[in-house]
Amino acid sequence: MGNTRQIALLGQPNSGKSTIFNTLTGMHQHVGNWPGKTVEKKEGKFTYKDVTYTVADLPGSYSLSANSDEEIVTRDYVARTDLDLVCILADASQLERSLYMLADFAGIGTPAMLVLTMMDVAKNKGKKIDVRKLSEALGINVCSVIAYDKKTYDSFFAGMEEAIQSGKRLNADALYANIRQSEGAETFDAYLEKAGKIATPRRPKEWIAMKMLEGDEAILRELSIKGVNQPPADPKGALYTSDARFRWIESLLEEAVVDEKKTSELLTKFDRAALGPRSGKWVAFGIMILALAGAMIVAAPMMGIGGALPSLLNPLADLLGNIGVSEGIIHFIKATLITSLGWVVSMVGFIFAMNFVFGILEEVGYMARVSYVFDAGMSKIGLQGKALMPMIMGFGCTMGSTSGARVIDSYGQKVMTIAVAWAIPCGATFVVIPTLANAFFGVGGGILVMLLIILIMIVHVIVTATIFGAKLNPADKRSGMVMEMPPYHKPRWGFILKNSLMRMWDVFKKAFSIELIVCIIFFFLSYSKSGIEGSILYKIGTFIEPVSSFIGLKWQTFMAFFAAMISKEAVLGVLSAIFANSGSIVDTTTGLAATSDNIAQIVATAIPKAEALAFIVAVTFNIPCLQAVVSTYHETHSAKWTARIGGYYILTALLLAAIVYHVSGLFFR
Amino acid sequence: MNLTEVKNGEKAVIVRIEGDRRYLSRITSIGLNVGCRIEMLQNVKKKPLLIYGRDTMIALNRKESERIQVEVGA
Numbered sequence: 001m002g003n004t005r006q007i008a009l010l011g012q013p014n015s016g017k018s019t020i021f022n023t024l025t026g027m028h029q030h031v032g033n034w035p036g037k038t039v040e041k042k043e044g045k046f047t048y049k050d051v052t053y054t055v056a057d058l059p060g061s062y063s064l065s066a067n068s069d070e071e072i073v074t075r076d077y078v079a080r081t082d083l084d085l086v087c088i089l090a091d092a093s094q095l096e097r098s099l100y101m102l103a104d105f106a107g108i109g110t111p112a113m114l115v116l117t118m119m120d121v122a123k124n125k126g127k128k129i130d131v132r133k134l135s136e137a138l139g140i141n142v143c144s145v146i147a148y149d150k151k152t153y154d155s156f157f158a159g160m161e162e163a164i165q166s167g168k169r170l171n172a173d174a175l176y177a178n179i180r181q182s183e184g185a186e187t188f189d190a191y192l193e194k195a196g197k198i199a200t201p202r203r204p205k206e207w208i209a210m211k212m213l214e215g216d217e218a219i220l221r222e223l224s225i226k227g228v229n230q231p232p233a234d235p236k237g238a239l240y241t242s243d244a245r246f247r248w249i250e251s252l253l254e255e256a257v258v259d260e261k262k263t264s265e266l267l268t269k270f271d272r273a274a275l276g277p278r279s280g281k282w283v284a285f286g287i288m289i290l291a292l293a294g295a296m297i298v299a300a301p302m303m304g305i306g307g308a309l310p311s312l313l314n315p316l317a318d319l320l321g322n323i324g325v326s327e328g329i330i331h332f333i334k335a336t337l338i339t340s341l342g343w344v345v346s347m348v349g350f351i352f353a354m355n356f357v358f359g360i361l362e363e364v365g366y367m368a369r370v371s372y373v374f375d376a377g378m379s380k381i382g383l384q385g386k387a388l389m390p391m392i393m394g395f396g397c398t399m400g401s402t403s404g405a406r407v408i409d410s411y412g413q414k415v416m417t418i419a420v421a422w423a424i425p426c427g428a429t430f431v432v433i434p435t436l437a438n439a440f441f442g443v444g445g446g447i448l449v450m451l452l453i454i455l456i457m458i459v460h461v462i463v464t465a466t467i468f469g470a471k472l473n474p475a476d477k478r479s480g481m482v483m484e485m486p487p488y489h490k491p492r493w494g495f496i497l498k499n500s501l502m503r504m505w506d507v508f509k510k511a512f513s514i515e516l517i518v519c520i521i522f523f524f525l526s527y528s529k530s531g532i533e534g535s536i537l538y539k540i541g542t543f544i545e546p547v548s549s550f551i552g553l554k555w556q557t558f559m560a561f562f563a564a565m566i567s568k569e570a571v572l573g574v575l576s577a578i579f580a581n582s583g584s585i586v587d588t589t590t591g592l593a594a595t596s597d598n599i600a601q602i603v604a605t606a607i608p609k610a611e612a613l614a615f616i617v618a619v620t621f622n623i624p625c626l627q628a629v630v631s632t633y634h635e636t637h638s639a640k641w642t643a644r645i646g647g648y649y650i651l652t653a654l655l656l657a658a659i660v661y662h663v664s665g666l667f668f669r
Numbered sequence: 670m671n672l673t674e675v676k677n678g679e680k681a682v683i684v685r686i687e688g689d690r691r692y693l694s695r696i697t698s699i700g701l702n703v704g705c706r707i708e709m710l711q712n713v714k715k716k717p718l719l720i721y722g723r724d725t726m727i728a729l730n731r732k733e734s735e736r737i738q739v740e741v742g743a
Contacts, residue, residue, distance in 0.1 A: 215690040236693075237690070238697060239697065239702065246702050267710050375730075376715060480717075482727070483699075484728075
């Protein structure tokens with residue numbers, strides 16, 4: 001026996017798949033994308049009895065039809081020849097429904113085993129499952145685990161080892177017998193010969209013929225490449241196959257499950273409120289506020305440490321002077337290494353909090369309810385209802401929305417949610433912008449400016465969703481809600497805590513180097529020996545001023561616009577450096593020098609109103625901050641998508657500024 | 670009658686489902702095929718339907734659900 005094995009986890013949403021994956025692999029995970037596909041690829045490793053197992057956590061879907069990229073990736077993967085075992089997961093408390101994945105897999109020649117989760121819930125519902133009978137009927141090993149408790153995995157490991165050694169395959173004869181008794185029987189038999197042309201030992205002709213009967217686009221495409229022309233399938237084909245599958249499942253369970261039906265309330269009191277036509281929204285907003293507050297509390301200690309780090313470490317850096325390190329180098333260390341360390345610590349603190357709070361909401365089963373409540377509104381812009389949750393978090397911090405977007409189960413919609421959520425002005429924006437707006441336009445005018453920003457935000461969200469949706473969730477692939485509302489579970493605090501900590505460490509490792517590099521680049525762009533005029537940034541700013549002044553940005557405001565991509569607070573800092581001479585741009589952006597107290601007032605006298613309004617809009621809808629970019633990269637695992645979103649925001653911010661500048665120029669003199 | 674006409678608390682059996690392949694495969698893979706018994710949990714205007722079938726609470730887009738024909742009280 002070799003010492004590496006490849007296994008895959010296959011299961012429907014809410015089957016406990018991710019929990020099993022996390023329990024098995026712990027820290028040894030790698031998340032990326034499938035080449036050329038907007039589908040997330042999760043792989044991990046674990047060792048059992050000196051054998052290293054690579055586990056693929058396949059995307060969760062309800063079946064193996066070709067309805068989404070996720071499903072296509074999944075079904076290609078389970079038929080791979082280098083795969084040693086497919087572990088098919090099913091929720092024991094809803095066995096009839098959740099075995100559909102197994103029934104759709106049936107026929108595939110890869111060795112398989114069935115893993116039952118939530119046996120305790122099934123027991124409480126009065127269901128007794130005879131694992132041995134099920135195993136005999138299916139011809140494969142069947143085991144049960146408590147997904148988050150590795151101590152219950154003995155039968156899983158033993159079953160896995162044995163299944164790989166024996167190569168037991170799922171017995172699909174009874175399923176084929178069912179289809180041959182259905183109205184689709186003749187067509188099925190007629191398809192077998194054609195199916196043979198693209199059949200492989202792992203993907204036999206019977207499985208292909210079933211898919212042909214369903215009118216499966218991907219299979220039909222494969223056939224036409226081989227020159228097999230296929231007349232349009234019977235539109236009812238999908239009904240014949242699903243019927244055959246469910247009849248097979250029902251007959252399996254008739255033998256193996258004793259159901260002492262305990263009647264329980266189907267719609268609990270809480271669900272009546274959480275799903276109610278009016279109350280649902282109030283419950284959701286209440287929980288969102290609690291979640292945001294909870295996240296802030298959880299994040300506070302780490303963010304506090306991150307914020308305090310520079311004042312702790314900078315005196316240490318000063319000590320370097322005693323051993324002969326020059327002042328310039330000490331300054332460089334402060335502005336780059338220590339600054340980015342402080343930022344990253346606060347950032348991972350916030351991401352940890354978001355993972356923890358959203359982890360609980362998801363684990364409990366509430367997230368699906370949010371999807372239900374906001375389906376009508378959000379589906380109009382091509383997003384799931386629950387995408388609203390991370391978006392609302394964006395009012396606190398854009399990192400909250402980017403890391404919160406992990407609750408979206410389709411990769412395309414996740415990236416879309418992140419792209420859209422960048423348009424939500426964050427907490428820091430709501431500090432910086434009113435300060436500027438009030439100084440320029442007075443309190444009354446300041447309120448109008450904020451209303452304008454909210455208005456632009458709404459339009460921005462819709463436009464961005466349309467633009468990114470065209471690629472990430474095309475209109476012809478959109479479909480109405482068909483979603484399970486999982487039963488509520490008690491959250492496993494320890495498990496969620498452990499996972500959030502692991503993710504935090506993961507982010508820290510990746511984010512620190514990126515932020516450090518960006519800080520160094522920014523340092524050199526804005527570094528100058530002789531006042532602001534010596535910096536590269538100044539030269540760029542003045543060089544393109546003829547162009548940028550067309551959209552209302554002079555070199556001063558352009559530099560502040562540029563710094564806004566690093567942090568929103570830096571906007572005031574840079575203006576302060578330029579107009580009040582309160583320190584260098586590097587120092588005011590990284591917080592080494594304080595911002596002049598009345599900088600907004602000073603600036604208000606120096607910049608005309610139309611330019612000011614354009615600047616305010618440009619800064620608000622610019623790239624939110626460096627942290628947002630880094631956390632977006634971490635969440636999408638894609639430099640390409642991060643760059644696309646970033647570029648899009650720079651362009652739209654400048655475009656918005658141009659519009660605002662020229663329109664408001666008609667009103668302000 | 671179609672599924673959207675079933676009132677809260679009523680039980681029904683699915684007798685026919687219409688639609689393209691995509692819809693049929695989506696709706697059946699979540700457990701709703703012909704012959705499946707369901708109970709209407711919540712049916713209010715402009716909201717997705719909430720039904721209970723195969724031990725599962727399922728939310729369904731309203732417009733699409735008009736394609737599901739049922740028989741009440743069977």
